[in-house]
Amino acid sequence: MWHDHVLTAKQFSRADIETVLDRAADFDGPTGDTRHTDSLLGLLFFEPSTRTKMSFETAIKRLGGDTIDMGSVGSSSVSKGESLADTVRVIEGYADALVLRHPKQGAAKMASEFVDVPVINAGDGAGHHPTQTLLDLYTIRENAGLDDLSIGIMGDLKYGRTVHSLAQALTNFEVTQHFVSPESLALPPTVRYDLDEAGASVEEHTGLDGVLPDLDVLYVTRIQRERFPDENEYRAVASEYGIDLGTLENAKDDLSIMHPLPRVDEIDPAIDDTDHATYFEQAHNGIPVRMALLDLLL
Amino acid sequence: MTDDHQLRVGKIENGTVIDHVTGGQALNVLAILDIDGSGGEEVSVGMNVPSDRIGRKDIVKVEGRELSQGEVDVLSLIAPDATINIVRNYDVVEKHRVERPAEVVGVLSCPNANCITTEREPVDSRFTVLADGVRCAYCGTLIREEFATHIDVG
Numbered sequence: 001m002w003h004d005h006v007l008t009a010k011q012f013s014r015a016d017i018e019t020v021l022d023r024a025a026d027f028d029g030p031t032g033d034t035r036h037t038d039s040l041l042g043l044l045f046f047e048p049s050t051r052t053k054m055s056f057e058t059a060i061k062r063l064g065g066d067t068i069d070m071g072s073v074g075s076s077s078v079s080k081g082e083s084l085a086d087t088v089r090v091i092e093g094y095a096d097a098l099v100l101r102h103p104k105q106g107a108a109k110m111a112s113e114f115v116d117v118p119v120i121n122a123g124d125g126a127g128h129h130p131t132q133t134l135l136d137l138y139t140i141r142e143n144a145g146l147d148d149l150s151i152g153i154m155g156d157l158k159y160g161r162t163v164h165s166l167a168q169a170l171t172n173f174e175v176t177q178h179f180v181s182p183e184s185l186a187l188p189p190t191v192r193y194d195l196d197e198a199g200a201s202v203e204e205h206t207g208l209d210g211v212l213p214d215l216d217v218l219y220v221t222r223i224q225r226e227r228f229p230d231e232n233e234y235r236a237v238a239s240e241y242g243i244d245l246g247t248l249e250n251a252k253d254d255l256s257i258m259h260p261l262p263r264v265d266e267i268d269p270a271i272d273d274t275d276h277a278t279y280f281e282q283a284h285n286g287i288p289v290r291m292a293l294l295d296l297l298l
Numbered sequence: 299m300t301d302d303h304q305l306r307v308g309k310i311e312n313g314t315v316i317d318h319v320t321g322g323q324a325l326n327v328l329a330i331l332d333i334d335g336s337g338g339e340e341v342s343v344g345m346n347v348p349s350d351r352i353g354r355k356d357i358v359k360v361e362g363r364e365l366s367q368g369e370v371d372v373l374s375l376i377a378p379d380a381t382i383n384i385v386r387n388y389d390v391v392e393k394h395r396v397e398r399p400a401e402v403v404g405v406l407s408c409p410n411a412n413c414i415t416t417e418r419e420p421v422d423s424r425f426t427v428l429a430d431g432v433r434c435a436y437c438g439t440l441i442r443e444e445f446a447t448h449i450d451v452g
Contacts, residue, residue, distance in 0.1 A: 083419050106414040106436025110421050125412050127437060190438040 002296040005112040009130040009165035014172040023292035034064030042095030059290035118297040126159040133165040135289040139282040143256040147174040154180035155221030162260040171198035244268035315383040321354030326446035407450040413437040
């Protein structure tokens with residue numbers, strides 16, 4: 001058994017990551033595969049999600065399996081006050097693995113303590129999003145390799161769960177992580193603790209200009225409007241941490257720009273047609289990577 | 299010398315003497331033990347007493363009460379040098395230093411309001427004990443000071 005559950009990126013060693021990415025490469029093509037025809041994946045999304053949920057659905061169906069879906073929270077037993085612990089214990093009886101997105105941090109870990117089937121954390125509040133990280137790493141490997149890199153991570157670093165997971169996973173590789181954010185949205189102490197403990201090479205910045213020329217990868221995240229009580233304050237920050245063609249004048253020619261999507265104003269659509277744009281390829285990579293992950297877990 | 303200071307707050311017949319508490323932490327020790335006087339407990343407290351071992355120490359003597367392991371675990375976080383003396387018939391029958399456990403379960407509340415352990419779920423809080431604090435095993439939140447404000451033992 002590779003791992004019983006997928007809860008945080010912190011649980012992955014370099015070898016774990018390479019195992020998933022190598023297997024994902026095998027699935028990254030038009031050929032179908034039906035090795036999990038009898039598998040049912042339980043989708044428990046306590047928060048709205050489009051791409052993560054659809055990519056898990058696609059991945060299991062491309063492996064020959066199928067999904068059962070709890071549906072929206074409003075139409076489920078959760079609306080009657082059922083605990084998460086009870087919900088997962090019930091769905092465990094129906095499905096071979098559970099994909100859980102939940103607004104509370106630590107929800108997937110708690111769920112894993114109540115069931116015997118694999119639990120896959122598909123996002124827990126501002127906590128973690130480890131499967132996003134695996135597809136991020138797959139994309140980085142395809143475009144730049146995974147060592148001797150300078151990687152910029154910009155935007156909402158405080159609440160961005162994709163950032164937290166990616167930062168932890170990158171400690172397995174020879175990279176320097178440059179975090180770019182307003183001070184109010186800097187990395188939370190708990191993530192910084194993990195990076196320090198792992199001996200990661202980390203630099204924090206409040207602006208992109210000084211560091212951009214060094215970067216091989218720039219990972220942009222959305223600054224969430226709801227984090228700012230004042231609309232004007234949000235607009236000022238959002239415009240400062242967005243990029244357009246002018247921003248990239250000093251960037252390396254082979255800079256790879258990534259974004260976990262959805263984007264709002266952070267990346268000018270004019271960048272879509274440049275060689276820098278990697279975000280749609282990144283989104284596509286969710287399928288082979290999640291196929292690989294399910295193949296390892298089921 | 300130690301005996302003099304213990305005499306200053308009087309001997310107890312049966313109960314626990316918590317000695318070598320970090321100076322100034324006695325009230326937090328009482329908070330950990332959920333003692334606020336309303337329960338009628340007989341308690342003696344010495345604060346900032348000179349100590350050869352730790353400079354200034356607090357002493358808490360609780361009549362008729364022996365501590366649970368959970369209480370001792372939390373005590374170890376705010377008073378790592380504390381000694382626990384169990385007294386029966388005015389004699390110390392057991393004496394040991396607190397030990398920092400690998401984790402504390404069900405005794406601290408996570409200060410992160412968005413942590414799953416703050417919900418109505420059938421799960422105890424669980425904190426990994428670090429060299430300089432504790433960390434929620436579910437959401438990763440760090441607590442490095444003011445442990446007493448997060449105590450959830452009854």
